[in-house]
Amino acid sequence: MRYVLGSQEPAVDGGPRGSGFIPANHLQANRLIATFNGGFMASHGAYGAMADGLEALPAKDGYATVAIYSDGDVRIGNWGDTISADGDFIAWRRMRVWLRMAQSTSCL
Numbered sequence: 001m002r003y004v005l006g007s008q009e010p011a012v013d014g015g016p017r018g019s020g021f022i023p024a025n026h027l028q029a030n031r032l033i034a035t036f037n038g039g040f041m042a043s044h045g046a047y048g049a050m051a052d053g054l055e056a057l058p059a060k061d062g063y064a065t066v067a068i069y070s071d072g073d074v075r076i077g078n079w080g081d082t083i084s085a086d087g088d089f090i091a092w093r094r095m096r097v098w099l100r101m102a103q104s105t106s107c108l
Contacts, residue, residue, distance in 0.1 A: 001074050002026060003051050003066075003091035010042050010049040011056045018051060048079070048094035059085065059094055067092040 005011075005018020048059035059065070061080035068074050070088045077083040079094060 001068055003049075003068060003093055005049060005051045005054060005056050016054050016056055018054060018056065048092070050089065050093075051091040057094075059092070064095040065092055066095075 002022075004020065004022060005016075007017055007020035011017045042057055047057065047063055048065075049056045050059075059079050063079055064076070065079045065083045066074065066076050067083050067087060067089055068091045070090055075083060079085070079092075083092070
């Protein structure tokens, strides 16, 4: 899984922006499954976004986060709780929602 910052969003005025392009090494046959364009604009709350070391919007504690780590692990959790700010990330993206974590691992 990869996340690429857009050339216009997400970003704050005068802030860093991404290329909006999929890196060439990910355009190989049998590697790219799907792409999509979408998400919240900075004006919708500036919940946070980072890719390849470029932080377009700072993170906010407590909000749902999809985090992609340098070892390829992908985790979904709440920033500052189940997703620690000191992780070795390739990218992360924040959403306006909170995740309610289950208190039990029992399926019954």
